[in-house]
Amino acid sequence: MAQIIDGKSLAAVVRARVATEVRQIKAQGGTVRFAAVLVGEDPASQIYVRNKQRACEKVGIEFELHTLPANCRYEDLTALICRLSADKTINGVLLQLPVPPAVVGDRLTEVLNLIDPQKDVDGLTMANLGKLVDGGHGLIPCTAQGILYAIQSVCPDLTGKKIVMVGRSRIVGRPTSLLLTNHDATVTVCHSRTRNLAEHTRSADIVVVATGCPHLLTADMVKKDAIIIDVGINRLPDGKLVGDVDFDRVSKIASAITPVPGGIGPLTVAFMLKNIVAAYCRQHGG
Numbered sequence: 001m002a003q004i005i006d007g008k009s010l011a012a013v014v015r016a017r018v019a020t021e022v023r024q025i026k027a028q029g030g031t032v033r034f035a036a037v038l039v040g041e042d043p044a045s046q047i048y049v050r051n052k053q054r055a056c057e058k059v060g061i062e063f064e065l066h067t068l069p070a071n072c073r074y075e076d077l078t079a080l081i082c083r084l085s086a087d088k089t090i091n092g093v094l095l096q097l098p099v100p101p102a103v104v105g106d107r108l109t110e111v112l113n114l115i116d117p118q119k120d121v122d123g124l125t126m127a128n129l130g131k132l133v134d135g136g137h138g139l140i141p142c143t144a145q146g147i148l149y150a151i152q153s154v155c156p157d158l159t160g161k162k163i164v165m166v167g168r169s170r171i172v173g174r175p176t177s178l179l180l181t182n183h184d185a186t187v188t189v190c191h192s193r194t195r196n197l198a199e200h201t202r203s204a205d206i207v208v209v210a211t212g213c214p215h216l217l218t219a220d221m222v223k224k225d226a227i228i229i230d231v232g233i234n235r236l237p238d239g240k241l242v243g244d245v246d247f248d249r250v251s252k253i254a255s256a257i258t259p260v261p262g263g264i265g266p267l268t269v270a271f272m273l274k275n276i277v278a279a280y281c282r283q284h285g286g
């Protein structure tokens, strides 16, 4: 039976470090302030934003939520992002995704790039993604950091490890593959057009799955003693929350595995907090 990588307790360690840093900033008279932008009334996004708010408040980060209706104009959104980016009292700005297509169309990249890269706590501006390509000294996407932290909790040295990243989205798959490559792993990226996915995953020391397909990774697709990181969050028709991995069967073969819920989700929020404090420090010459 695999070791369960407990994302909740790993996240608690990261949050405690952030809380200490925020206390030190406050002791020196500083305030860490974070603004989230939510467009529309998507229930899942509302829950994610509320979780972020709670997480901020617990570590002493001031949180403000800016909402726009789903029928707002593109210009309303860009004006808000520009205003928050220019506000010197705000250290971090995040646009909750997805944004209704009726508002952004195919211009999401343009909107994200309006966020000051020094305040881009999701790490999704071209400037920060570019720095990741260059070896990584910008703000790094939170989920990618959470994945790296989860892997290193059971395998500290990734040098030469063969990792298969299933999924190539801008928010998870691509930045994660870059971050893991920067840590000297040999990374193969698979996606919906990959032929014979199982052939790739079966040869991997570590498999990271971020597809949004419940139970995509099955036991026959995994090498014995592989490390399995499940990023997926899927709500089944019966209301149950599951990942992209057939946890019950794969956990009998793997050496370590993240659960859903309680795996990468809490780590993503913890690394968002870490990025907010990192953003504050960059803006104050740290």
Ligand code: NAD
Pocket: 143, 166, 167, 168, 169, 170, 171, 172, 173, 190, 191, 192, 193, 194, 197, 210, 211, 212, 213, 216, 231, 232, 233, 234, 264, 265, 266, 268, 269
């Ligand atoms: P996305 O839809 O943008 O991308 C999905 C990726 O999976 C694509 O690159 C696609 O090519 C690939 N894919 C789809 N079907 C496939 C298949 N059958 N075989 C191989 N590849 C396939 O999704 P995303 O934003 O990257 O999110 C992926 C999942 O991770 C979702 O369930 C999402 O809810 C979850 N997620 C979790 C966290 C977290 O904090 N735990 C954060 C972000 C996303």
